[in-house]
Each structure stands twice: as structure tokens, then as C-alpha cells.
Amino acid sequence: MEYIRNFSIIAHIDHGKSTLADRLILRTGVCDVRTYKDQMLDNMDIERERGITIKSQAITLPYQAKDGKTYSLNLIDTPGHVDFSYEVSRSLASCEGVLLLIDAAQGVQAQTVANLYLAMEHDLEIIPVINKIDLPSADVERVIEQIDAELGLDPDTHLTCSAKEGIGIDDILEAIVRRVSAPRGDAEAPLSALIFDAHYDSFRGTVINCRIFDGKVRSGDTIHFMFNDSIYRVEEVGHFLMTRQKREQLEAGEVGYIIAGVKTVSDVSIGDTITLEDRPCAKPLSGFKEVKPVVFASIYPIASDDYEDLADSLEKYKLNDAAFIYEKDSSVALGQGFRCGFLGLLHLDIVQERLEREYDLSIILSVPSVRYRFTLQDGTELYVDNPAHYPGASAIEKSEEPYIRAAMMMPERYVGAVMSLCMEKRGIQKNMNYPSPSRAELVFEMPLAEVIYDFYDRFKSVTQGYGSYDYDLIDYRESKLVLLDILVNGEKVDALSQIVHRDRARARGVQACDRLKDEIPRQMYKIAIQGAIGGEIISRSTISAYRKDVTAKCYGGDITRKRKLLEKQKKGKKRMKMIGSVSIPQSAFLAVLKSDKD
């Protein structure tokens, strides 16, 4: 245990987390340049394109330190978005230290601070690392000052590096060995291991990533998932190098994987504690939270023939994403589909993109919604996450919507802007304090519905990227809710309906009509878009007809070229859904939620 170090790299987006991880992997020889792929830890296409990590991963790096001893450095990679903040917290709970990476040119940014606080909560050793010192715009001195003033860390503890150029990597590895404490734990005590990630392998089923705090586990053991209360027999344990390396056992202090015949990742809960059935630990590890979807939307195939394909794809996708839930649904306008639950809008985006990319599906997502609670006249309580199931104003005795408590950190100068944003979002201020002289913390209670829409983007925009926030669901509160319908050329499109606060309905209706006007391309005739509440039209916009297209020549006998162009355009049109006589693009359904203030 003395020779194990468990650490993570945390950073603001684009500060070079993945590049540093790659460097560490290359330097410790887990993989040579030949098999080196850029940003190996982020191995999903989407992760690479968006530059964010979606799932947690772990890799064991063997390292011979200057003291002559060989250490196992376990690098646990963490996701970097508020939708996945629970997964981050479980990854950090598995570490003793973090590298806090800061871009030498950009300096301390919002996520630097947010991540620092997360690390502090877990009482981790923090090693500030200033990256990209090779850039001409690097200003190391300024960053050192920020480490002192803004982060409140000892500026003398910093390291400098250029992950891209491979400068300073050895110092980082040495610092991990010397400054991060070795894990503590009792290998002889009953097993307690924290699940921080799980992914699906088509040959072996679910592969569980975990940190062993006490005890040991080996193949043949019967293990007990304490929260899920399920029992499995261990088939294999081991470490990840670039691939799975089977081991005899995992013991206290180690990070590794367990394969135990678990069919799907949904059978595993992140944050759950693994113990042995015949010799259980006294109590589960703290910090467990059940992850529940908070945003709901329906997915429909653009071509109704693709329904079966969509069903198959969702089943396969679900194998590897425990947080995603779905059930059958149908829409008058869009036909057969599925109602799905997501952790947030980014999660929703990712699911949509993966379905399209990995399963080659063309899909439409309805307007996302939170889960409302209605008490009907007859006293029954009804949860509604799909506006199509809105019970009707006259049947409702009481309407309630979910509220969250949002904690926001930002430099003091943005307090005013953030406060007015939160007020606009129907927030109620609960607390404000100054953890350091120039930095403020605001706590607001807000309706979740206001937050899922465009809050993230707006918040980032008003704080110029320097703000960070996190939220927890707290309770349901009474609210005046109405159903806002959208009509396209007189025809109600149920997938565009939203449940909204009565006082906001008119503004939302106007906004939806404006956004749809921008999103729906001009067509061969004029299109009217209307917002309506209970039959009363509250907003309206018009898309004028297509006026002229380039039609000049039909090149001599080269009809082929023209036809191919047309075939391509028609293919593009397949990404639109025909509703009545109007083609509505995929993007329109999400766009109605976005405000136009940015």
C-alpha cells in the first residue's frame, strides 16, 4: 500500500487535462508511441470532439521513482460537466490527491475553482500545475499570484509543465509520489470498495471500476452491492493498463476493476459499496446518492419505418448508460417513439448524438421537460413529465414543480449580473458570502425548469466563463402552471408543447414563435406559427415563402450533376420531419427552449 498513489487531474475545460494524461501514460511506458493515440483516455468520439470527458476512467501507471522504488500511480479521469457532478465526486472520493491544472496563458478559471472546492471537500492533497508554459502568451508569474490570491493555496507548491512538449513531466510524477499520501486502509478488515464507474463490455458484461478502501477481493468471492442489495460471484479482478490486466486479487488502497457477471450497467449504482457476502463491512461508505433523471424528452424516428431500429438501439445504448431511462410513447404529430429521462441537457445532447452517430439513426427529440406534480380535483396525485399528458386546467386542484438549490461561485464583480439572472429565472436568494476577498458565493432556490433550459449558457455568459455552479434537487413547490401549445400552419404539434409558469407563458410563447421562425427554413409557401394557451392565441410569427433559388442553367447534357445535387438535398431533407405540409428540422424542437439573449 505504501507504493500506491491514487490521483486525479482536474482542470478548467481546454487547460490540457487529456494531453497531460497522455504524457503521463507515455512517460511511464504503459504504452509506446506506436500505439499512442491522441487523448487515449477520452476514447469516445464525442468526448474527443467536445473536449470533455463524459465517463470516468482509471489507468494504472507503473513508475520507478528517484528513491529507486516502483510505485503504482492510479490515474482516475473525471467528467467535467455539471450534469455529471455526482460521478466526479465519486471519482474524487477514490483519490488521495489531485493535480490542479491551470493554463499558463488563461490563468485561473471558473472550473479551476469549482474543481478545487470539490477536491477540498474530499480533503485531497492538491498540487497546482501550471501547464502550457511553452506558449508565447504564458504568464506564469500572474498564475502564481492567482494561486495565492484566488485559490488560497501556497504558491510555493506549484509545478510548471508543458504537456504538449513533454516538459516538466518527471517533476509531476515525483511530486505525486512524494506529496500525495499513500492510501490508508486495512487489508485484513472486511471488504469495502467504492464503485466510481461501470461500463459495458460486449464479451464480459459490466466492468466495474472501484477503489478498495478496506479488505481484499479475488475471483471466486461472493460480493454484495450494499445499496442495490444484489449478490454476484467475482469472475475476474485486475488493473487497467491500456488494457485489462488480470490480477490475483485487489486489496485495500488499490484501484482496479471487477467483472462479476453483472449483465448491464443499470444493475450497478455509481457510489454503491461492494462488500463480501460472508464477511460484510459494518456500514456502507458515505456519500451515496441515487442518480435520477431530471429532464425528460421523447425520441421519435424521423422515418416511422425506423421505429424498430430505434427500439433496438435504445436497448443497446442503455447497456452502457445507467442514468438513461426510457419507455414507449406516442405523439399525434410524430408517431411512435420513446419517452426518455436524462441527467441534464448535456446528457440529452450526448444521447442524441450517440444514437445518430453510433446507430446511424435520424431522430427527433421533443421539447425537454421536468417532472411536474399535479393534485387533481378528486385528490389523486399525478406526476407528469410529458406535456402531452397534461391533465387539463379544469381537472387540476394544485400544481407543483421541482425546485433546486443552486450554489454559485464567481468573482465579486459578477454578483449583480448573476443575481438579476437568477431573479429572472424566478429564483429566491437564500445566502451570499465571500469565501475569499474577491470571490462571492451565492445560493438561490430556483425552479428546476428554469435551470435546465438555458441557465448554464446564460450563467457562463454573464460571468464571462468565470462562474461555476452546482445544484441539488430540494422539493416540489406550488406553482401556477399552464400548457403552452404550438401550432404550425394551424396544426397543433404536441411535441412542441411545454408546461410553463403562467406569468411566463406569454414571453415563452413569443420566444418559441421567434425561435421556430429562425429554425424552420423557408418553404414553398408561407407558414404561420402560433403559441396558444387553452385555445387562446398568445403569440404568432410568420415564415415567408421561398422566393427564388438558383436555377440558371441546366448544364448542357450534364443532368447527372444536377440530379446528384438534388439527391443530396433530398437526403438533407430526411433530417426533417413532415408535419402536415411543413418540414420541421430536428434542431427546432430543442431551439424553442433557448432564449435569444446571448
Next chain:
Amino acid sequence: MIPEETALAGLYIHVPFCKSRCFYCDFYSVTDTGLIPRFLKALFKEIDVYREEFSGFDTLYLGGGTPSLLALHQIEALLEKVHKTFTILGAAEITIEVNPADWKKNDLKALQGMGINRINIGVQSLNENELTLLGRRHNRGQAISALEDAQAAGFTNIGIDLIYDLPGQTLAGWQETLNQALDFAPDHLSCYELEIKPGTPLGQRYELGEFPYPSQDLMREFFMRTSEFLEFSGYIHYEVSNFAKGMERASRHNRKYWDHTPYLGLGPSAHSFKAGRRWWNHSSVRQYLDDLAKDRMPVEGSEELTNEQLHTEALFLGLRTKQGIDLERHKLRYGHDLMQEKGPVLEQWGREGLIEIEGGFVRPKRAGMAVADGLAQL
């Protein structure tokens, strides 16, 4: 279903030479006129290749490039070769494209003597500044002389090519060009909207922001006004960009492209179509010369059109012409009953004034032709 082939084929010959590249043009041509003799030799060889496959034509079109860069004796030799190899009907429409800078009255008279009965003059504009902007090598005076010469030479089927929607051009300026063109009472007018092609000198100037891209509304205004004015002046707007003084003056040759009549295209980059197959030559003159010198076909590619592809083509081509789509014929030839398959959309378009459905035909109206690409998405 195999397309009917009762109609006689058309023959197109591409002369891929230009003295200089116009600033808007991205068609294939070369400026090395020294290659012309070799080109003709290769062309003759290519003509021989198709001796069996194509027997008779009732249209012949010499296009380019700039066919008027050939010497008269070369044209004569070429026509002689064509007549010797193929049967060209006595009543055939034989067209040549002429740049106003090239041939004078006597040359044009000589062409008449060779049996060329239709002349298409690449005027493009009658405004001096616009001609400079387009990089044409003729000026306004030469354009006017060419028109006068063509009439004086005795041509009774004269066509004029014009381009509109030029940078800075106003509707009034365009009207001025049209008025002056109509002074010559041409039998045929092709009015092309300027297509801004990336990579061309003019396209680059647009990209640099030197000229604003025309708005859809302005483009429509040009199109509608052109159509209204020329129809009022006695021309039939028989295809998106083409106007004729009576249907007998409409280009018989071009119409073959639009209704799947067979055609043979010779010369670099020329396209051919027969029996559901389309093929096309290499655009590169060098490649073309080299292939034929080595007794290889200069064909770059070909495709067998599926019935669905033929159907798609017939739709978009038909919806570009005033004649429109003959519903019964379309059903017989391509196996699609349009009213049954697309009835609601067609009726909606009818209500919107884009098309008319009448007497078994679906015809684009003027407003429909303005959005022919959109109609083509049917």
C-alpha cells in the same frame, strides 16, 4: 421501364478553347489555341467511334468554349465529317455559338452556306462597364455589330445570351439591356441569372466582400420582371432561362436534354445519353487528346440510370419547362402516378400559385419557375 426512343437524337460538339477566361465562368476550357488542329484530329476519330451506335440526328449544336475560335475551313471540315459519318436530317437544326469579337458579316454568311441555320451570340450584356466586369473580350460596339452582321448575313434564327443580376446592376439597367436586345427582334433569348462560382475571379471579389451577394428578394424581382417583360413582348418563357418567339423557335437541341431523348456529346467534358445510360468524357483536353491518340475512349465515367433516377430527373427537368410534366406519359414511362403519390403537395402548390394542374399536365407557373429547385424536391 425503358425510356421510349422514337425521337431522333441530338449531336453536341464541344470546342473547349477560349482566348481568355471570362471572370464568372467555371466551365472547362483552355486558352492554348495551338492545340486546335490536334483537337480536330482527335474529334474526327471520336466521331468514327460512334458511327454505328448513332445513325441519325435532327439537331447539331457546336458549343463551347468558343467554337468561333475555329477557322472557317475547320468548321467546314468538321461539318463535312459529321455529314459523312452520320445522317443529319435535312430539316435539322444546326446551331453554332459565336463570340461577338470573332466573326464578321462575311464569315457568318459563309457559315450559312455550310448549312448552319441557327446562331447563338454570346452578348451577355450591352453595357460597357458590365462587359468589363465580366471579363468578356468584346465590347458593346462589337456586340451590336455581331447582331447586325448576323441579320445581314441572312440568319433567320438568331439567339442572344444575356446575364443578369450582375454586381451593382439595377432593374432599370437590366431593362435597358433587354430593350436594346429586343431592338434586334431576336428569335431566341437565354437570360441567365449570374451564378457566383467560388474560385472564379468574380467569385473571389464577392468573397472579399467587394460586392454584396444579391438578396433572394432582388433575385426574384429580376427573374419575375424578366419573364413578365419578355412574355409581354411576345416571347414564350419555355424554360427557366429560355425565351423563344414562338415554340418553333425554341431550341430543339436543348429540349432533348430535358426529356430523356438520346444525345451524343463529343469533345472534352461532353455528356451523352442513350437507353438509360449516361456517360461523359474527360474534361482535360490533354487527356482527351492522349486517349484518342492511343485509340482509347476518352470517357471518364458513366452511369446506368435506375428507373427511380430517371423519374427524379424527369420531375425536376419537367418542372423547369413551361410544357411541364405529362402525367399520363410520366406514368407510362417511369411507373409513377404523380397525382396519386404527390397529390396533396401538388394541390397545395396549385393553391399557392406555383403550378397549374390542367389537361393532364403539371406545369410550373412563373412564380414556380422562380423556385424550380424547390419544386424539384417533390
